[in-house]
Amino acid sequence: MNLEEYTGDPAQSVSYLxxxxxxxxxxxxxxxxxxxxxxxxxGHDWNVPICENCKTPYHQIFTFDLRDPRFNVxxxxxxxxxxxxxxSCLNCSSSWERQLYKLEYNKKAISVxxxxxxxxxxxxxEDKIHVPLPKYDVMLVKLESNENPVDKKLYxxxxxxxxxxxxxRILGAPVLMQSPIDIECPVCKNDMIYIxxxxxxxxxxxxxxxxxxxxxxxxxxxxxxxTNCHIMKVECQGT
Ligand SMILES: [Zn+2]
Ligand SMILES: [Zn+2]
Numbered sequence: 432m433n434l435e436e437y438t439g440d441p442a443q444s445v446s447y448l449x450x451x452x453x454x455x456x457x458x459x460x461x462x463x464x465x466x467x468x469x470x471x472x473x474g475h476d477w478n479v480p481i482c483e484n485c486k487t488p489y490h491q492i493f494t495f496d497l498r499d500p501r502f503n504v505x506x507x508x509x510x511x512x513x514x515x516x517x518x519s520c521l522n523c524s525s526s527w528e529r530q531l532y533k534l535e536y537n538k539k540a541i542s543v544x545x546x547x548x549x550x551x552x553x554x555x556x557e558d559k560i561h562v563p564l565p566k567y568d569v570m571l572v573k574l575e576s577n578e579n580p581v582d583k584k585l586y587x588x589x590x591x592x593x594x595x596x597x598x599x600r601i602l603g604a605p606v607l608m609q610s611p612i613d614i615e616c617p618v619c620k621n622d623m624i625y626i627x628x629x630x631x632x633x634x635x636x637x638x639x640x641x642x643x644x645x646x647x648x649x650x651x652x653x654x655x656x657x658t659n660c661h662i663m664k665v666e667c668q669g670t
Contacts, residue, residue, distance in 0.1 A: 458603015
């Protein structure tokens, strides 16, 4: 595992696995429950593309309500652009490599700019995660200061709790499994904003969302947004 502690310039276009630069970053765990804003798991109210490999629609995994002031750091025009969906195909190898999605907020539509799939693997039917996912309300719970990966000890404590305490972290500090992620937008070259990490539930743990066995194998997905181009980049890392 290529663990790197951050020791240099926090303005660099990479996000390191742990280090004091993650101190004081406000992030949230996303769990089943009702929030003041309409954040949700699952559903299919966005127009998502069809996966070229497995020929089913991409999963609309989480969708966040940008009217929530906790999302002010995302800094996009909230006039009509009032939701942020996180998608991927969880049933095939198209999620294993970098994905670039273009968000069209006004149409509530997402298109694929890039999704290289070199493996062409598709999950067995009996183990597939249902498309669309059933819809549940979720709430954001602020992460404590010891839930940011500011040093190696905390980093390992956090990676152990992910998958049994929660399967999604949003904003704040990313908890990466393998290596830093380049946050430069591949189109406009501005820095992208870290949005979320989505993780597999542990095999021994009860479902976080009723009737959904959210097993992603050894995979974690990381979402970064370019607020300039409205491009969502998804990177996959193995645990
Ligand atoms: Zn697929
Ligand atoms: Zn951009």
